Amino acid sequence: MWKPLLSLLWLAGLYQSVKATSKPKPPPGKPFLVKVNNETAIIGNDFWNVTIGRQYGTKLYYKNVDLVKQAVGHYVSYAGRLSDLNLTNAQVYKETEDFTDIIFYATEGEFHWVLTPTLTGAYQYFVNRALPVVGEFRTLWRLANDSFTYGKTSERNELLPPLSDILNATNIQDETWQRADGTFITKYDFATFMPIIQDEPDYWGVYGPLNGSTAIDAEMVGSWYIHAGVDYINGDHLKQELIVHRESQTGDSVQLNMIHGTHFQSLSDDTVPNGKTWGPWLWYLNDGSLRDVKERVKEEQQQWPYAWFQDDYGFHDxxxxxxxxxxxxxxxxxxxxxxxxxxxxxxxxxxxxxxxxxxxxxxxxxxxxxxxxxxxxxxxxxxxxxxxxxxxxxxxxxxxxxxxxxxxxxxxxxxxxQTQNREREWQIGDIDRLATGFAFAGAPHEHGRALNCPADLAFKIGTSKDSDWCFAQWRLGAYTVEFDLGKRPAEKPAAILGVALASYSAGVSANILANGVKIGNLTSGRIPTQPALYRSATLAGEWYLYEFPIEAGLLKVGTNTVVFNVTTSTLYRGWMWDSVLLEWL
Structure with a gap:
């Protein structure tokens, strides 16, 4: 029996049943839209269905199991949790033999679900009409925590922390807790670099036992987001976002789709033109198989840009x-x-x-x-x-x-x-906008990694390696670079110290000294800040380059030093290093 249908609709004979297999057998029925009223609709096909109200999509049935249960369900929002879209007046926007495009209207725009007769899941897209200036714009599922116990990102594939662990830990900052044993729980550990490079789409999602069973042979279920096209997502190659996590108040398993996100950036406001379309992307249900969803990624990639999709804004132009x-x-x-x-x-x-x-x-x-x-x-x-x-x-x-x-x-x-066209004397770390190669840097995202970095560090050019330099600096203390010069200062007396930061989180300041003379500073309040370092980033946030002139005569033949002396410190804040280089003018 089809559990979510109201008896009145059932008696109307609109649809008879929902099949209980993830591998459909032809001939299938067509996708359907059942309007309960102007604010509630049921959409689906023979293999799944969801009840969508003004704000939330709940009662997600797949194989006769509700995958939402007591969780919040599906919704679309901007400005974080402050502004959920109110979606009403569901209509069939377009129907062919291959698919049914169902539209939901909101003041801010139009949200579409594109269903096929056999697809376990749906393509989704949103057309902007009147979004305000936005930082975050997202779709998401908050799903049953007993069915979706694992989170999968490009960096992690592991159990989501149980709600009991969060409730028994001490909150130390935004969505971050410390257990009695000193370890941390934070949703930002499940952030990752977004799969937005041409020809490299990926997937992410949550999965676990379909019926919440703990048996070894329990039937599994997975819920995934696949973006075959990525041109509608903001940011460049180093875009990173939070994409799955455990909700800390209710324990819901959260599958995020940050189609416009700014979790690790300094600027967050964009005025989006009328008609911009995010998507289509694929929300996909399966039996929890990672192999299956990987194959689906390849299939979607080969079909991009989707031939079936048409809009009024040149999608195929x-x-x-x-x-x-x-x-x-x-x-x-x-x-x-x-x-x-x-x-x-x-x-x-x-x-x-x-x-x-x-x-x-x-x-x-x-x-x-x-x-x-x-x-x-x-x-x-x-x-x-x-x-x-x-x-x-x-x-x-x-x-x-x-x-x-x-x-x-x-x-x-x-x-x-045109490069800076200077002669390089020495360099620590490649300029690549990442903390790659430094001590403690690298995947996965992990809160508190910078706690491993010492207050004081001595680095000898020609002897020390990049891996001796710590990826972050935040403690009161000094990172000292020692280097020897021959006759070069007499030949080229003026120099530039280039300081490239992979990220900066306000609350830590430092003076920069060459042979004991202050030549500049990294000052909280003057550098654009982003929350990368205290939100579990271990490679990058937003890149900054600062150049500090070194006057003629300050550097000398023999031993010289450059010192980064932290004078103001805040726990979990600071910067990640990209590169430090000394060049002659």
Whole structure:
């Protein structure tokens, strides 16, 4: 029997049953929409169905099991938990033999579910009409905690912390608790870098025993998000987001779809044009098999951009751009990160979020191609991804008014990237916008990793290795770089100390000294802040470059020092290092 149907609808004979198998047998029935009233509708097919009210989608039935139970269910929101969309007046927007597109209306825009006769799940997309300036815009499921016990990201595949652990721990900051044994629980440990590089889509979700059974042979269920296209997601190559977690008040298993997110960024406000469409992406139910969902990812990727999807804003009007980037010293910009985004924007590539975005990497010879780009004019950016050629390049390549037209490739030819064109004396860490290579850096996301970093650290150029430098600094104390010079100061007396930070969280300040003389500072309140370090980030947040002149005569023949002396400290705050380099003017 179909459990969620009201008896009146059942007697009307609209639909008879929901099958109980994840592998459908033809001939299937068509997807359906049953309007209970203007504020409640039931949608589904022969294999699943959900009851959607004004705010929440509940009673998600799959194999005759409710996957929501006492949890909140499905909803769409912006500004965090402050503004949930009120979705009403469900209608069949478009129907073909292959799919049924069901639309729900809200003041802010239109949310669509696209169902097929056999798909366990649905494609979803949202068309903006009147969203305010947004930082976060998301869809999500809050599902039954006894069925969805595991969380899967690109970094973690493990049990979500039980609610009992959270209730028995001490809250120490935003959604972060400390157990009696000193270990931490935080939802941000389940953050990850988003799968938004061209041709590299991934998936994430929650899974576990279908009926909440603890038996070894229990039947499983999985709920997943798959984004075959990623141009509607904000940010650049280093975009990271929270995507699954345990809800700390109710214990719901949370599957987040942050289609416009800013959890690890300094700027969070974007004015989104009327008609921007997020999606379509696939929400997918299966038997919890990771192998199955991986195969589904490949299938979706091959179909992008989806032929079945039509809109009024040029979804299929796409072209490509290609070119070669060469540094001003003649070397190819090997493996440079290439970004196509807002035209004539003063925002960083990570902070851009109003329109559509494309990311790729150049090959070893500096060539790049970006395909399936919507028609329009774009701003092109390239920045260092580390490596032998680009490890010291701190400048950013910029080119505006890059145009794409449907069915055409815009060949840009050879593009010249002007570097800082200085002679390097020494460097700690590659410029790649990550803390890669430093002590304690790297996946997975983990709260409190910076607690491993010492207050004082001595680094000797020519003797110490990058792995001797800690990935973060926050404690009261000094990181000292010692280096020896020969006759060079007499030949080139002035220098620049470049300090590239992979992230910065306000609350920690430092003075920078060369041979005991202050040449600058990293000061809380003057550097744009983002919550990366205290939200479990271990590689990056948002990148900053600061350059500090060293006057002639300050450096001398023999032993010299550069010191980063922390004078103000706040627990869990501070910065992650990307690179430190001394160059001659």
């Amino acid at each position: 796409r072209g490509s751009i290609s070119g070669r980037i060469v540094l001003s010293d003649g070397q190819a910009a090997a493996h440079a990160a290439v970004f196509l985004g807002d035209n004539n924007s003063n925002k960083t590539s990570l902070d851009q979020g109003a329109w559509y975005y494309y990311r790729a990497y150049a090959d070893r010879d500096g060539y790049f191609t970006i395909t399936n780009v919507r028609e329009g004019k774009w701003g092109l950016r390239a920045f260092s991804n580390g490596g032998r050629v680009l490890s010291h390049v701190s400048t950013i390549f910029k080119k505006e008014d890059v145009e794409t037209k449907a069915g055409e490739n815009n060949e840009l030819g050879t593009l010249m990237w």
